[in-house]
Amino acid sequence: MPVVRLSAATLDRLPANVAVPRYDRDAVRRGVVHLGIGAFHRAHQAAIFEAALASGDLRWGVTGVSLRSAGVRDQMAPQDGLYTLLVRDGEGERTQVIGAVREVLVAPEDPAAVVAALASPDTHLVTLTITEKGYKLDRAGGGLLRDDPDVAHDLASLEAPRTAAGFLVPGLAARRAAGLAPFTALSCDNLPDNGALLRDAVLAMAQAHDPALAEWIAAEGAFPATMVDRIVPATTDADVAVLAARLGVQDRAMVKTEPFLQWVVENRFCGPRPDLAAFGVQLTDAVAPWEDAKLRLLNGAHSAIAYLGGLAGDTYVHEFVGRPEGRALVEALWEEAAETLDPPAGLDVPAYRRALMARFANPALQHRTRQIAMDGSQKLPQRLIAPMAERRARGLPVEALALAVAAWMRWQAGVTDLGEHFTIDDPIAARLAEAGGVDDYLALLGADLDRRARGTIAEHFAALERGSARAAIERLIGVRA
Incomplete structure (x- = not known):
């Protein structure tokens, strides 16, 4: 028929x-x-x-x-x-x-x-x-x-x-x-x-x-x-x-x-x-404060979830935030990113964070981590690198943000912690495949970060290569606690 x-x-x-x-x-x-x-x-x-x-x-x-x-x-x-x-x-x-x-x-x-x-x-x-x-x-x-x-x-x-x-x-x-x-x-x-x-x-x-x-x-x-x-x-x-x-x-x-x-x-x-x-x-008259809040809170958390969750074997966003350590990681990243914001008068950042978490936890959306992981080289500079640079300019630590960036670097190997192979979907995938380490990856992102930030990313990257995304998250949450 x-x-x-x-x-x-x-x-x-x-x-x-x-x-x-x-x-x-x-x-x-x-x-x-x-x-x-x-x-x-x-x-x-x-x-x-x-x-x-x-x-x-x-x-x-x-x-x-x-x-x-x-x-x-x-x-x-x-x-x-x-x-x-x-x-x-x-x-x-x-x-x-x-x-x-x-x-x-x-x-x-x-x-x-x-x-x-x-x-x-x-x-x-x-x-x-x-x-x-x-x-x-x-x-x-x-x-x-x-x-x-x-x-x-x-x-x-x-x-x-x-x-x-x-x-x-x-x-x-x-x-x-x-x-x-x-x-x-x-x-x-x-x-x-x-x-x-x-x-x-x-x-x-x-x-x-x-x-x-x-x-x-x-x-x-x-x-x-x-x-x-x-x-x-x-x-x-x-x-x-x-x-x-x-x-x-x-x-x-x-x-x-x-x-x-x-x-x-x-x-x-x-x-x-x-x-x-x-x-x-x-x-x-001023979009930038709204834009920064969205990029650094919603989009930044999405990228962290995509790479850490994707490495850990999470298919959907709600799976990642459905576990206590996943939710805690997102909150830790938000604590760092929120301190770089100059929110507009109409934005209640704590309420916005609560609303975002509820949206992430919506199982009806079936939002795939692989979909978010696409084109990371184009997304990370504004979502994660910019708040990192601002925090380091103030002498502040960047542990959670750095873990998210390191997870993107680990993602470029094209294999999850469970041994599943996948194809990198990025407009500069060929150049990423030739990268020799943290400094090469940061150069491809156009990232101008200080030695402390680079060292923190390198530590997380090494931990991800030695172990797993879940272990790295648990270590970070333990450190913060």
């Missing part, structure tokens, strides 16, 4: 407790272009734009763009862009069909279509979730990673762009030529000062092709800093099968997430926007 897919034609088959779009999807204008339409966007920003559409403001449909593969397009196109957002916690789940995504473009197949979408008079916002590595930034020297083949290609010609900055520049050039205002571009990735980094990348690309265009973008454009937070585990085939049995139709584009959603945005736009505050978005 043929599989019946979720689509506009099958919405009326869904159970009554499934929320579905009630607005006229045919009347929706495509006001948002999103680069990097993976699961996170579909569970986070798209849910906000869905709320805007449901409120009656039909200007905020999303044109999704995949910069690499056709996978998401092939999942969503047969479903008329519809997908299910499954929100789970320990008490139950809520099921909603999202209709905000009106089309998905695959950039390598038709780069001109992506530029046309960016240049459209209806487009006012461009959002990005392309992961830290997608910005092609030179961590050591600053600016674009000019020896990257895709960056070099776009610096030479924007006829068929390959990078995010490479697409934004001709889109902005077409708007300028047509007498349109630029769009507001919002990076939604875990990079400190992400708005400024995106702006610098775009201006560098524009300067290489048209200095006058770069001046116009600098004067008229807007690149607000943002902070996003929602845990979005990878969808499995089992998830798809279970949902199909519930709904009576198959949804290959479904995403699962937690109830918590946070989006903090610098209040600096250069054109129309939805009433973001009405849908729970925090508009602020």
